[in-house]
Amino acid sequence: MDPADHRAYGVFKPVGHMVVSFPDAASASNGQEALMALDYERGDIHRYTPEQMVAQCDADIARASPLAGVGQELNLVKAYRELAERGFHWLVLREDDDDRARRAADALQAQGAERAQLYGRFIIEEMIERAADLPQVKESPDTGLDPQTPSGQEKERAHMRPSEDSSRDKKR
Numbered sequence: 001m002d003p004a005d006h007r008a009y010g011v012f013k014p015v016g017h018m019v020v021s022f023p024d025a026a027s028a029s030n031g032q033e034a035l036m037a038l039d040y041e042r043g044d045i046h047r048y049t050p051e052q053m054v055a056q057c058d059a060d061i062a063r064a065s066p067l068a069g070v071g072q073e074l075n076l077v078k079a080y081r082e083l084a085e086r087g088f089h090w091l092v093l094r095e096d097d098d099d100r101a102r103r104a105a106d107a108l109q110a111q112g113a114e115r116a117q118l119y120g121r122f123i124i125e126e127m128i129e130r131a132a133d134l135p136q137v138k139e140s141p142d143t144g145l146d147p148q149t150p151s152g153q154e155k156e157r158a159h160m161r162p163s164e165d166s167s168r169d170k171k172r
Contacts, residue, residue, distance in 0.1 A: 013073050013119060014092060014119050015119050015120065015121050016094060016095065016096040016119065016120075017092050017093060017094055017095060017118075017119055018092070018093050018095045018101055018104065018105070018116055018117065018118045018119070018127065019076075019080070019090065019091075019092050019116070019117050019119070020090065020091045020092070020093070020105075020108050020113050020115070020116040021080070021083050021088045021089070021090055021113065021114045021115045021116075022088060022089045022090070022091070022111070022112055022113055022114065023087070023088055023089075023112060023114060024087065024088075024089065024112075025049075025089050027089070027111055027112035027113070028047060028089035028090070028091055030111040030112065031091055031107075031108045031111040031112070031113055032045055032047065032091060034107040034108060034110070034111050035091070035093060035104060035107070035108070037107075038100075038103060038104060038107060040093060040104070044093055044094040044095075045091055045092075045093045045094075046091070046092045046093070047089065047090065047091055048084075048089065048090035048091075048092065049089060050084040050085070050086075050087050050088060050089060051084075053080055053081070053083075053084035053088075053090055054081055054084045054085060057077050057078070057080055057081035057084065058081070060074075060077045061074075061077060061078070061081070064077075072124050073124075076117060076124065079115075083114070083115075088114065091108070095118065098118075101118050101127060102127065104116075104127075105118075105127035105128055108128075109128050113128060114128070115128055116128045
């Protein structure tokens with residue numbers, strides 16, 4: 001998947017796709033296998049290493065239009081970058097069916113996925129809900145998909161749920 005084909009206001013917005021973060025490569029591999037068991041085609045699943053995601057996010061932040069800050073796109077790019085710096089891996093899968101996306105998110109959460117956002121044309125929906133999360137009521141920079149932490153920073157959210165390999169957390 002070419003990220004350049006999926007941009008809005010200069011930042012990554014893959015409409016018709018779900019972006020899923022995993023704390024490590026093994027969890028991402030297990031997630032990919034879970035998707036294959038749900039009859040996803042290998043060509044509809046794209047993997048990103050932490051280094052690839054940091055590079056993509058840096059490029060997006062550098063070229064972001066002022067309008068990118070109106071919705072969630074720029075917030076999510078910054079969140080993805082924070083997680084990628086912590087060693088998270090990514091799957092981006094083509095999906096435009098809400099029911100199938102929900103089944104995929106459930107399967108991916110069982111494999112250790114931290115977050116999964118389904119990109120629609122007008123809304124980005126968080127597919128993995130945590131008990132401590134606030135309900136998503138509307139899309140804006142101030143509600144919904146933000147990290148929902150006391151500081152409002154993604155780094156704090158990552159510390160709230162460290163991965164099994166918490167050595168990344170000890171370094172911070």
